[in-house]
Amino acid sequence: MNKVIGERFLECIAHEQSQDTELTARLLESLPLSQLVAKGLAINHLTLQNVRSGLAGRLYMELGPDTAIDQEIIRGDVRNGDLVVIRPSSAKKDAFSCEGVVTKCSEKCITIAVDEAQEKDALNLYGSSRLYLLKTTNTITYKRMQSTLRKLCEFDGVPQNEVMQYLLDAPVFTPNTQPLKLDFFNPDLNTSQKKAIEFSLQNRISIIHGPPGTGKTHTVVELVRQLYNKGQRVLVCGPSNIAVDTILERLAKVMPGESLLRIGHPARLLENNLSHSLEVLSKSGDAGAITKDISKEIDDNIASIKKLKSYKERKEQWKEVKELRKELKLREKKVISDLVLSARVVVSTLHGSSARELVDCYKHTDHIFDTLIIDEVSQSLEPQCWIPLIAHYKSNMQKLVLAGDDKQLPPTIKTEDNSRVKNTLSTTLFDRLVKKYGDSFRNLLDTQYRMNSEIMEFSSLKMYGGKLKAADSVATWTLVDLPATECDENTEVPLIWYDTQAGDFPERAEDQDNGTLISSKYNENEALLALHHVTHLIDSNVPQEGIGIISPYSAQVAFLKKTVHPRYPLVEISTVDGFQGREKEVIILSLVRSNEKFEVGFLSDKRRLNVAMTRPKKQLCVIGNMETLERSGIEYLKDWVRWSEEHSEIRYPDLSEIL
Numbered sequence: 001m002n003k004v005i006g007e008r009f010l011e012c013i014a015h016e017q018s019q020d021t022e023l024t025a026r027l028l029e030s031l032p033l034s035q036l037v038a039k040g041l042a043i044n045h046l047t048l049q050n051v052r053s054g055l056a057g058r059l060y061m062e063l064g065p066d067t068a069i070d071q072e073i074i075r076g077d078v079r080n081g082d083l084v085v086i087r088p089s090s091a092k093k094d095a096f097s098c099e100g101v102v103t104k105c106s107e108k109c110i111t112i113a114v115d116e117a118q119e120k121d122a123l124n125l126y127g128s129s130r131l132y133l134l135k136t137t138n139t140i141t142y143k144r145m146q147s148t149l150r151k152l153c154e155f156d157g158v159p160q161n162e163v164m165q166y167l168l169d170a171p172v173f174t175p176n177t178q179p180l181k182l183d184f185f186n187p188d189l190n191t192s193q194k195k196a197i198e199f200s201l202q203n204r205i206s207i208i209h210g211p212p213g214t215g216k217t218h219t220v221v222e223l224v225r226q227l228y229n230k231g232q233r234v235l236v237c238g239p240s241n242i243a244v245d246t247i248l249e250r251l252a253k254v255m256p257g258e259s260l261l262r263i264g265h266p267a268r269l270l271e272n273n274l275s276h277s278l279e280v281l282s283k284s285g286d287a288g289a290i291t292k293d294i295s296k297e298i299d300d301n302i303a304s305i306k307k308l309k310s311y312k313e314r315k316e317q318w319k320e321v322k323e324l325r326k327e328l329k330l331r332e333k334k335v336i337s338d339l340v341l342s343a344r345v346v347v348s349t350l351h352g353s354s355a356r357e358l359v360d361c362y363k364h365t366d367h368i369f370d371t372l373i374i375d376e377v378s379q380s381l382e383p384q385c386w387i388p389l390i391a392h393y394k395s396n397m398q399k400l401v402l403a404g405d406d407k408q409l410p411p412t413i414k415t416e417d418n419s420r421v422k423n424t425l426s427t428t429l430f431d432r433l434v435k436k437y438g439d440s441f442r443n444l445l446d447t448q449y450r451m452n453s454e455i456m457e458f459s460s461l462k463m464y465g466g467k468l469k470a471a472d473s474v475a476t477w478t479l480v481d482l483p484a485t486e487c488d489e490n491t492e493v494p495l496i497w498y499d500t501q502a503g504d505f506p507e508r509a510e511d512q513d514n515g516t517l518i519s520s521k522y523n524e525n526e527a528l529l530a531l532h533h534v535t536h537l538i539d540s541n542v543p544q545e546g547i548g549i550i551s552p553y554s555a556q557v558a559f560l561k562k563t564v565h566p567r568y569p570l571v572e573i574s575t576v577d578g579f580q581g582r583e584k585e586v587i588i589l590s591l592v593r594s595n596e597k598f599e600v601g602f603l604s605d606k607r608r609l610n611v612a613m614t615r616p617k618k619q620l621c622v623i624g625n626m627e628t629l630e631r632s633g634i635e636y637l638k639d640w641v642r643w644s645e646e647h648s649e650i651r652y653p654d655l656s657e658i659l
């Protein structure tokens, strides 16, 4: 069984990686630099201003604007944590380059952390007067999944560990549902949250199913505290840095002074969590003193390398730095294993959970963790979930808790040309286990604390079997409850639908860029209508920051930004994917599709729409063509239109008022 699962995933991941790399490469190679800059995928006109040694002995390159051309760096979509390649502007695309991670990004300076293997290339860039930077595909994540799956294939027979048996075999699962006499730390937990925690404490595997706003993070935090209180050591993982940082931030608030440790590149962590970072802790305080002197010596050596003119001289000096690094590494290893083994809660991404710093500790002990919690499991590929399970197999973990919602966005999959690969990868561990064991180990959190009950109702009926309830504190709130907001026809209603079927609201297709990009759709008049509604809301004193505009189409997001941001720069505009896990007082949802063939594209994805319609707290305003949706042949969309006709305030926009 292990081999079957492992090999099937290995094949799918190899396919996915080739699709991903091909797509990025096609984009990077076929588009000229100017277009890559325009798309936010590259930054041009940079100069290398400084190179210094940073956290954990990495080299940090500081790039500034080439002031002969630009006074400020045009950052595009480059963000902290992105993997990038830096090349000399004069060189060909395959010329020498250097790869690193963005650790700081402002208009004045971009800092790139470079790993040891890349350092020579980084220093060679000193000779180039102008540089450019490209965002690239992260191959490390694929490598981690592949080496994990290879190890999974090597396992022989039925594993000893019971958690693994549930995942790989199919033993009968008889849930223990006996009530537990627990003292909860958080007195406000609701019944479904308490039940989910009790269940997780009593069973080897469990799922905390958290629909939007139902306090999944709240529940996971209480669970970690309960486990900690029982003397357990817990590993908390998730697919993204932001997912696990949100939990760590909350844990740090309720468990001040306790040993919480965050694994991962400090550039990718929330600032508030840096004080828990393994890298930061190993460099500061008593632990840092052990390695400080030697780090300084390395820095001095690097500083002198910069002044050397010839490549040969630089190479010689480089050797010396390498020797010093070896010594530094030995000392660091000791510091790091001491920190890991004294921590009781370790937080990391799924990929980061196999970090050498953690795995090396098995040289000192056979057991580090008792429980593994995977948050946002529905956004994680199953091969990603195997990373902590295999990396910490030696720990013989007693418990696996999965938290997520299978009715929100699935993990992003690039494969389009192979439905078997696509289906295999889009089936998450959550889905597979529910299929295997039914609902017996799934605990639904049933009370949401975000939305007015009318906003919640369609989602509850269609996606959660009508089981969701709105907490009393939010059930009837509207925009009028915001301080200073006036009560009028635009603020007192929770559901508005601007039905565009009678007006002139045609969808358009973005030009295809040399056939390299999937063309996206946009709808200019919908964007103008969104601006019209935003203006009304702001006139009624709804703060800009409380307003979000969502569209499933990236071309529409770009068009909305152009239309709305010159007047209202603080209104947040994003794709559905960019809004997952977030909320706003009011959400305007621009559906875009309006055509005579009744084609709906992305809108047919229930989970994407479910995320979109569950982001607002007090008002959901939909802009879309009801006829296109109703006649699309998609049952869910038909139901939504019918339900909305009964429950929303339907408006027929007059274009002459808007234009």
Ligand SMILES: Nc1ncnc2c1ncn2[C@@H]1O[C@H](COP(=O)(O)OP(=O)(O)OP(=O)(O)O)[C@@H](O)[C@H]1O
Residues within 6 Å of the ligand: 188, 189, 190, 193, 210, 211, 212, 213, 214, 215, 216, 217, 218, 219, 448, 449, 450, 581, 582
């Ligand atoms: N038992 C509770 N009593 C009162 N408020 C609660 C309770 N549980 C959660 N909340 C509130 O509900 C909101 C959502 O909680 P939380 O962020 O934990 O949910 P989530 O399910 O992780 O959210 P998301 O929908 O983003 O996944 C927060 O404002 C939180 O304070």
